Amino acid sequence: MFTPAKPKLRYQLTFEGSWPTSVAFLGSGRRLAAGNQLGQIFVWELPEKPPEFKAEPKGDRQAPNVWPVRRLDGHGNEISRLAVALDGKFLASSSFDRSVRLWPTNAPVTGKIEVVLDADSRKREARRTGKKESSKEPGVTVETQIECELLEGHKEWIYTLGISGDGKRVISGDAASQVIVWDAATRKSVATWAGHPWNWILAASLSANGKTALVSEGRYKRDDFDIPSPGLKLWDVATAKESLDILKVQFPKFSPSERSYNSAQMWGKFVGAGLIASAISPDGKLVAVGQGGETGTGTVHLLDAVTGKLVRDVSSHGSGITDILFTSDGRHIVSTGRDTCVRICQVADGKEVAVLGAPRGGQFKDWFSAVALSPDERTIVATDIAGMIHVWEFEG
Amino acid sequence: MKGALATAAGGVVLNWGGLTGFRAIAEEARKVKKHCILLWMNGGASQFETFDMKPGRPTGGPFRPIDTNVPGIRICELMPKMAKQMDKVAVIRTMRTSEVDHPGGIYLMHTGYRPSANVRFPELGAVVAKYRGIVGADLPDFVKISSNGDAGAGFLGPKYQGFSIGSDGNLPQFSVSNMEPAKEAKRHDLRSFVEGRFAAETNSEVAQMHSESYEAARRLQKGRAAFKIDAEWAQSKELYGDSEFGRRCLLARKLVESGVAFVEVGQSSYDSHSDNFQWHRGLVPPMEHAWAGLLTDLKDRGMLDKTLVVWTGEIGRTPGINNRAGRDHYVRCWSTALAGCGIKGGQTYGTSDADGADVKENPVTEGDFFATIYSALSINPKAENYAGLRPVPLAPFGSKVVKELLG
Numbered sequence: 001m002f003t004p005a006k007p008k009l010r011y012q013l014t015f016e017g018s019w020p021t022s023v024a025f026l027g028s029g030r031r032l033a034a035g036n037q038l039g040q041i042f043v044w045e046l047p048e049k050p051p052e053f054k055a056e057p058k059g060d061r062q063a064p065n066v067w068p069v070r071r072l073d074g075h076g077n078e079i080s081r082l083a084v085a086l087d088g089k090f091l092a093s094s095s096f097d098r099s100v101r102l103w104p105t106n107a108p109v110t111g112k113i114e115v116v117l118d119a120d121s122r123k124r125e126a127r128r129t130g131k132k133e134s135s136k137e138p139g140v141t142v143e144t145q146i147e148c149e150l151l152e153g154h155k156e157w158i159y160t161l162g163i164s165g166d167g168k169r170v171i172s173g174d175a176a177s178q179v180i181v182w183d184a185a186t187r188k189s190v191a192t193w194a195g196h197p198w199n200w201i202l203a204a205s206l207s208a209n210g211k212t213a214l215v216s217e218g219r220y221k222r223d224d225f226d227i228p229s230p231g232l233k234l235w236d237v238a239t240a241k242e243s244l245d246i247l248k249v250q251f252p253k254f255s256p257s258e259r260s261y262n263s264a265q266m267w268g269k270f271v272g273a274g275l276i277a278s279a280i281s282p283d284g285k286l287v288a289v290g291q292g293g294e295t296g297t298g299t300v301h302l303l304d305a306v307t308g309k310l311v312r313d314v315s316s317h318g319s320g321i322t323d324i325l326f327t328s329d330g331r332h333i334v335s336t337g338r339d340t341c342v343r344i345c346q347v348a349d350g351k352e353v354a355v356l357g358a359p360r361g362g363q364f365k366d367w368f369s370a371v372a373l374s375p376d377e378r379t380i381v382a383t384d385i386a387g388m389i390h391v392w393e394f395e396g
Numbered sequence: 397m398k399g400a401l402a403t404a405a406g407g408v409v410l411n412w413g414g415l416t417g418f419r420a421i422a423e424e425a426r427k428v429k430k431h432c433i434l435l436w437m438n439g440g441a442s443q444f445e446t447f448d449m450k451p452g453r454p455t456g457g458p459f460r461p462i463d464t465n466v467p468g469i470r471i472c473e474l475m476p477k478m479a480k481q482m483d484k485v486a487v488i489r490t491m492r493t494s495e496v497d498h499p500g501g502i503y504l505m506h507t508g509y510r511p512s513a514n515v516r517f518p519e520l521g522a523v524v525a526k527y528r529g530i531v532g533a534d535l536p537d538f539v540k541i542s543s544n545g546d547a548g549a550g551f552l553g554p555k556y557q558g559f560s561i562g563s564d565g566n567l568p569q570f571s572v573s574n575m576e577p578a579k580e581a582k583r584h585d586l587r588s589f590v591e592g593r594f595a596a597e598t599n600s601e602v603a604q605m606h607s608e609s610y611e612a613a614r615r616l617q618k619g620r621a622a623f624k625i626d627a628e629w630a631q632s633k634e635l636y637g638d639s640e641f642g643r644r645c646l647l648a649r650k651l652v653e654s655g656v657a658f659v660e661v662g663q664s665s666y667d668s669h670s671d672n673f674q675w676h677r678g679l680v681p682p683m684e685h686a687w688a689g690l691l692t693d694l695k696d697r698g699m700l701d702k703t704l705v706v707w708t709g710e711i712g713r714t715p716g717i718n719n720r721a722g723r724d725h726y727v728r729c730w731s732t733a734l735a736g737c738g739i740k741g742g743q744t745y746g747t748s749d750a751d752g753a754d755v756k757e758n759p760v761t762e763g764d765f766f767a768t769i770y771s772a773l774s775i776n777p778k779a780e781n782y783a784g785l786r787p788v789p790l791a792p793f794g795s796k797v798v799k800e801l802l803g
Contacts, residue, residue: 077458096458157458219678220674220677220678221678222681222682223640223663223679224563225542225664226639226640294670294720367719386719
């Protein structure tokens with residue numbers, strides 16, 4: 001059972017040069033992978049006991065760094081999401097390069113390469129000390145891995161990726177509004193459908209058994225007077241048919257083809273700048289969607305998966321949410337966002353029981369882009385666009 | 397007091413319309429039937445997400461360049477339809493302008509001049525209306541559709557003021573008289589008589605201009621059909637793309653075809669300080685579809701040779717990506733584009749540096765940009781009008797025509 005007691009910041013992994021965008025644990029709380037905007041994926045192995053560390057007064061770093069051990073080479077553009085499939089045997093990644101890849105987590109090493117992951121720190125240090133920037137100094141040597149399975153079918157940026165609770169099904173959605181559900185074992189598409197042609201798929205999740213999909217679609221406006229309507233629907237994967245239009249439940253007059261300013265006024269408050277994060281509770285009774293983009297305060301809507309009615313709003317992140325997940329017992333929802341915090345709330349009453357990190361002072365101060373929970377639910381990790389990965393451990 | 401006018405009250409006003417000699421120049425220039433359509437990207441579209449990509453650089457962002465129908469010219473993947481029209485387009489990659497925020501930038505890129513407390517400079521549309529408009533036409537010479545910029549006709553006077561219509565392209569409600577025609581005509585006769593007497597007795601140009609404006613509004617009743625595009629839209633939706641901006645571009649083409657000298661078409665919301673890439677992904681595809689459709693339509697109708705299509709906003713966007721995933725305002729090096737009306741298409745002019753942070757060669761100022769536009773429209777950029785007693789050239793002193801852009 002997940003118990004968010006006494007969280008302690010154990011590591012702050014340096015991942016600079018390009019924004020980290022996504023993160024996932026690989027089978028245990030000691031091994032994790034993170035991707036960035038360049039399309040790089042690195043793998044870290046965290047020692048049981050962190051190295052000796054003493055925080056500098058007024059320094060940004062409050063926990064030790066550990067360098068990655070491996071880089072997964074293949075993607076050519078931003079990694080949008082990472083997830084783990086088939087009991088930790090594969091890391092699934094989606095990318096703006098229009099591909100989904102499945103990386104065997106026990107694949108052999110392809111080679112070795114030296115990488116620099118602290119380029120921004122070096123620049124800051126050079127500015128602080130007035131010395132010449134030391135970007136030529138050696139970085140860290142990591143293994144490389146190119147072995148992976150390519151899942152092809154998308155023709156546009158893949159924005160989102162989800163995995164069923166049993167790890168057997170993968171769902172991906174792209175900027176051409178195409179959704180594909182894949183069988184992780186055979187790498188074959190088992191269902192495909194499309195949303196409104198003007199939209200792109202912002203978030204997609206599968207139920208524990210992979211039979212139901214929650215899909216959020218939306219798009220930034222084409223003009224102040226030309227604002228495509230978003231979509232939030234449950235789909236039956238077996239038939240690739242819509243089973244519930246949640247926005248229609250929220251707003252009976254809602255029309256997916258409407259695109260006027262007045263129409264946007266109707267759904268704008270519920271959707272915010274886009275429902276970019278989604279999750280289905282382990283028992284399948286609730287769905288959760290988070291308001292993302294840059295919005296006033298992003299909240300998580302908890303909705304009944306049968307009726308589509310709002311159960312309650314939980315959590316709130318200043319300037320918008322970026323990622324959400326349910327704990328395995330379904331009793332807590334974990335969210336992160338542009339306020340550089342991870343917030344843990346009780347599903348039953350919405351009460352916030354833990355906050356990891358702290359706001360840095362307004363909308364101009366970075367954000368956390370993704371969050372993941374280890375299989376034993378004792379370790380939680382969040383990627384920070386400032387070029388860091390924060391790892392907390394709970395007591396017990 | 398050359399260039400100034402006395403009012404009935406004895407005051408001095410700006411010389412609306414210029415002096416007789418300048419009127420003659422304008423009339424001569426009008427014989428050349430050239431038109432201009434300004435596609436206005438309000439808020440400032442990013443050069444990195446349109447015409448000056450820096451793939452692989454820290455400033456590059458996630459989009460990738462695609463080939464165009466001109467070998468060697470690559471543009472953003474968000475613009476596949478414009479990629480097939482690049483032989484008609486000249487891109488300026490090295491705009492270096494002098495107003496970094498929106499109000500000043502909008503004024504600057506509508507007039508060619510920085511805002512001034514002393515002189516009210518006219519917008520491009522007003523200048524084109526003066527030099528390319530049709531005297532006594534049913535339709536206005538200067539139409540703005542869902543657009544920005546409030547410099548207006550400035551010292552050229554209300555005769556050349558833009559006629560603004562909303563985002564849906566429909567005429568405003570006040571443009572239709574709800575009076576019975578016979579009653580309206582009777583009332584108009586009475587008003588004309590009274591106003592004519594007043595104008596004659598006071599020798600007031602202001603009164604004369606009011607009368608002209610009133611007549612123009614009445615003439616517009618005859619030209620109302622030009623604003624109705626519903627029937628044509630059904631056939632043109634695919635060409636222009638199913639968007640509000642597409643409809644506006646179709647209306648612009650129709651108005652130009654009906655004789656309007658200048659039409660400005662606006663698209664809003666490019667001020668992407670946050671989520672720049674998502675914003676551009678939303679905004680650019682419908683814009684480029686409509687723009688490509690407009691060029692095709694003008695070409696097919698034999699109008700492109702006489703119609704200049706200008707694509708610009710008020711500013712560019714920063715090379716650096718801020719920590720809201722946005723790009724801020726930038727005027728040291730950004731992009732605009734011209735097509736039609738003798739512009740030598742299929743070229744990029746100027747080069748930015750590796751990160752797009754500065755001009756590497758061939759900077760183009762706002763003055764140079766306006767001088768080139770005026771030249772393409774066969775309007776002398778050095779032609780002067782009077783702001784009170786002060787002669788003011790159409791393009792600022794020292795501006796250079798970018799001759800490489802002209803065919």
